[in-house]
Amino acid sequence: xxxxxxxxxxxxxxxxxxxxxxxxxxxxxxxxxxxxxxxxxxxxxxxxxxxxxxxxxxxxxxxxxxxxxxxxxxxxxxxxxxxxxxxxxxxxxxxxxxxxxxxxxxxxxxxxxxxxxxxxxxxxxxxxxxxxxxxxxxxxxxxxxxxxxxxxxxxxxxxxxxxxxxxxxxxxxxxxxxxxxxxxxxxxxxxxxxxxxxxxxxxxxxxxxxxxxxxxxxxxxxxxxxxxxxxxxxxxxxxxxxxxxxxxxxxxxxxxxxxxxxxxxxxxxxxxxxxxxxxxxxxxxxxxxxxxxxxxxxxxxxxxxxxxxxxxxxxxxxxxxxxxxxxxxxxxxxxxxxxxxxxxxxxxxxxxxxxxxxxxxxxxxxxxxxxxxxxxxxxxxxxxxxxxxxxxxxxxxxxxxxxxxxxxxxxxxxxxxx
Amino acid sequence: xxxxxxxxxxxxxxxxxxxxxxxxxxxxxxxxxxxxxxxxxxxxxxxxxxxxxxxxxxxxxxxxxxxxxxxxxxxxxxxxxxxxxxxxxxxxxxxxxxxxxxxxxxxxxxxxxxxxxxxxxxxxxxxxxxxxxxxxxxxxxxxxxxxxxxx
Numbered sequence: 354x355x356x357x358x359x360x361x362x363x364x365x366x367x368x369x370x371x372x373x374x375x376x377x378x379x380x381x382x383x384x385x386x387x388x389x390x391x392x393x394x395x396x397x398x399x400x401x402x403x404x405x406x407x408x409x410x411x412x413x414x415x416x417x418x419x420x421x422x423x424x425x426x427x428x429x430x431x432x433x434x435x436x437x438x439x440x441x442x443x444x445x446x447x448x449x450x451x452x453x454x455x456x457x458x459x460x461x462x463x464x465x466x467x468x469x470x471x472x473x474x475x476x477x478x479x480x481x482x483x484x485x486x487x488x489x490x491x492x493x494x495x496x497x498x499x500x501x502x503x504x505x506x507x508x509x510x511x512x513x514x515x516x517x518x519x520x521x522x523x524x525x526x527x528x529x530x531x532x533x534x535x536x537x538x539x540x541x542x543x544x545x546x547x548x549x550x551x552x553x554x555x556x557x558x559x560x561x562x563x564x565x566x567x568x569x570x571x572x573x574x575x576x577x578x579x580x581x582x583x584x585x586x587x588x589x590x591x592x593x594x595x596x597x598x599x600x601x602x603x604x605x606x607x608x609x610x611x612x613x614x615x616x617x618x619x620x621x622x623x624x625x626x627x628x629x630x631x632x633x634x635x636x637x638x639x640x641x642x643x644x645x646x647x648x649x650x651x652x653x654x655x656x657x658x659x660x661x662x663x664x665x666x667x668x669x670x671x672x673x674x675x676x677x678x679x680x681x682x683x684x685x686x687x688x689x690x691x692x693x694x695x696x697x698x699x700x701x702x703x704x705x706x707x708x709x710x711x712x713x714x715x716x717x718x719x720x721x722x723x724x725x726x727x728x729x730x731x732x733x734x735x736x737x738x739x740x741x742x743x744x745x746x747x748x749x750x751x752x753x754x755x756x757x758x759x760x761x762x763x764x765x766x767x768x769x770x771x
Numbered sequence: 772x773x774x775x776x777x778x779x780x781x782x783x784x785x786x787x788x789x790x791x792x793x794x795x796x797x798x799x800x801x802x803x804x805x806x807x808x809x810x811x812x813x814x815x816x817x818x819x820x821x822x823x824x825x826x827x828x829x830x831x832x833x834x835x836x837x838x839x840x841x842x843x844x845x846x847x848x849x850x851x852x853x854x855x856x857x858x859x860x861x862x863x864x865x866x867x868x869x870x871x872x873x874x875x876x877x878x879x880x881x882x883x884x885x886x887x888x889x890x891x892x893x894x895x896x897x898x899x900x901x902x903x904x905x906x907x908x909x910x911x912x913x914x915x916x917x918x919x920x921x922x
Contacts, residue, residue, distance in 0.1 A: 705839035706839075707812060707900070707903065708781070708839050708840045711897065715773050715774055716773075723812050723813070724812070728813070731813075737837065766773070766781070767781075767840075
């Protein structure tokens, strides 16, 4: 049974917003998702009734805040099916996906990368999964290799043996591309990486919110994602680290909370995972994120993926039948629904995406225009920017129909004055 | 149809400037140069300038602009306005332009100085696109002398 979308939409107050005298159509979910009332209420409820610092207090509120905070850590570990998470919770709170990747580049990778070692990323990485490795490779005199993509912006797997080999120390790859909508065959890449003893980091910022992601099944070493793209609050990132690495991982940030014993000369670290979280953590947002996880679990991640695939198929069908759009607009990314997400990225020679985006905004439609933090990819495609519509659980076929009507209208508007 | 502000903003004059910007031809001597990049969207403006040695006004220029129609059209219009103007007059024009974008009242005399830049008035209601029209002015802030390059 499909999720009841009209019921779901009632949970998102912002979806009734009027923008430029039009009903909001929110199609900028790859940038950030909207928040259901359950998450908003949990956040305000925490500040009204539970607010207190975690872990150190002996008073009632501190105990309650600590319990709720740590319950969400368990919930998230279970959500991604982390192995044996009850014995050692492998979830580390960060500020966002970017910080999660940076921490690994400055800790595990910094400690393990040697001269002439190789790190493999793909040609479709977000800047956050490219620049930290550029700097590290320069410092270590290691090599950064960019796994090539084909004309449909999919990884070109004929290069698998060439790019992932005995020199490879780390494969750091995006699961689902934020700018092209490509879902990468990460199981194939992880298997290959394991065969050469390389570690694997999965950037799950665009996959964990939209489909089941199981780290036990994947056998990846690191998984990073952000709460705000999956109905949760902003300012909260997640770093999952596999147990064998986690046990030997050095903390990056030092200070309060992460210590067991301190003298004027030295300090010993707290237990995992607290030793990786120096200072007061983002308590309120973690607790509210728990409600986002509950919300997603109630619908079911497979159902969410199914719904978005149906919306994407619906969108591809409209495009296929619209001659004007077909002739005047290019859709990037895979044509096969099985390996594409609900991210649709367009380029047109008729007008710059920012101008089209302004016209769409005038109709109440929120899309993203720009390089989507994938500038090298944009350069390789020969476009300065693209227009991206991205779907989530609350989007409907009616909204997609409206998007295409308004997108065509904006193209015709500029086309007529050419 | 679109709002009045959209129709005013994307009128034929702005469209023409964005499709065929003025002052694209190379100039015979470059004494100064200015470059501005909008790091959020990647739009770029470059001005190659020739200054008059006597009155220190811009006597000739070449505009190289990449980006959205607002940034290209505003660059094109500004490029036509600043030739022969003193730096004080150029600054004054920018101030009036920014006053207009901030929805402040401007006098008829000030409107005369703005020329076709007046068509960007709707940007006072589209905050997010103001920066597109200001890119050319950012480049003008950063005009730097070059060792004269003869083409």
